[in-house]
Amino acid sequence: xxxxxxxxxxxxxxxxxxxxxxxxxxxETIMADAVSNAPGLGFAALGNSIxxxxxxxxxxxxxxxxxxxxxxxxxxxxxxxxxxxxxxTGSVNxxxxxxxxxxxxxxxxxxxxxxxxxxxTVPFMVASP
Amino acid sequence: xxxxxxxxxxxxxxxxxxxVLPIMAGATDAxxxxxxxxxxxxxxxxxxxxxxxxxxxxxxxTAAGEVGIASATxxxxxxxxxxxxxxxxxxxxxxxxAGETPLASGVxxxxxxxxxxxxxxxxxxTPRLTYRFLIGIDVDGLELRxxxxxxxxxxxx
Numbered sequence: 001x002x003x004x005x006x007x008x009x010x011x012x013x014x015x016x017x018x019x020x021x022x023x024x025x026x027x028e029t030i031m032a033d034a035v036s037n038a039p040g041l042g043f044a045a046l047g048n049s050i051x052x053x054x055x056x057x058x059x060x061x062x063x064x065x066x067x068x069x070x071x072x073x074x075x076x077x078x079x080x081x082x083x084x085x086x087x088x089t090g091s092v093n094x095x096x097x098x099x100x101x102x103x104x105x106x107x108x109x110x111x112x113x114x115x116x117x118x119x120x121t122v123p124f125m126v127a128s129p
Numbered sequence: 130x131x132x133x134x135x136x137x138x139x140x141x142x143x144x145x146x147x148x149v150l151p152i153m154a155g156a157t158d159a160x161x162x163x164x165x166x167x168x169x170x171x172x173x174x175x176x177x178x179x180x181x182x183x184x185x186x187x188x189x190x191t192a193a194g195e196v197g198i199a200s201a202t203x204x205x206x207x208x209x210x211x212x213x214x215x216x217x218x219x220x221x222x223x224x225x226x227a228g229e230t231p232l233a234s235g236v237x238x239x240x241x242x243x244x245x246x247x248x249x250x251x252x253x254x255t256p257r258l259t260y261r262f263l264i265g266i267d268v269d270g271l272e273l274r275x276x277x278x279x280x281x282x283x284x285x286x
Contacts, residue, residue: 007163014170018273021177025276028181029248032261032278038246063248067263067274 008113019108022071026106049082076110100128173268176233184262184277201256240265
């Protein structure tokens, strides 16, 4: 029994490495999109998160498929939530000119060998150019 | 204890042993395999982290809006400042102007992708236009795939 527990803990450590690598990949891709000058990308594209994330072929999910497919085949899923425009403190400012940022949250859920599913959540801030 | 009782005890213990040993052997094999996977994951994780750190730190190109990549293939990259990544005989090497340093052994494959501004098109033929690197590393059968954005893209955009 103890060997099974040890093996489960090791399996979870490997799964956590994979999950954090996937979360990092999503974060890096969103950062690259935010500074991109390509049509349909750039910071402004985050304003329409449904299109930005789920558009066929050009959406984040489709473009990430060569990377995320490996992890999804292991039962992992990832989600992205794009927040409203906020100021440098992370709050919506009454002065709209100060709201130059968005808080984006990347979440990866993955199965655990020991019990309930595990989650990696990475919030980060993206700046308007 | 008579001879008959002793023989009977040996027979019973043999049967019990024959039943338990395969279970013990299976558990031990699974444990050993999990240790091997864990070690491979540690090497793969370290190699991926160092590789992504290098790719994020790609130098600026000579022209505005370009990344300083001297050469790019599906399995290697060399920056204009003399740094880079290359796979040599199963060892992932970090290239610096001072020489090469091993990052991980047992690397079965290194796959690099150079993606342009649209997030779809490969720019491996003109790598200075890279907006994101795709990287895949397979260490003893444990595969990781990641993405790195060259931070120089944040400067002077």
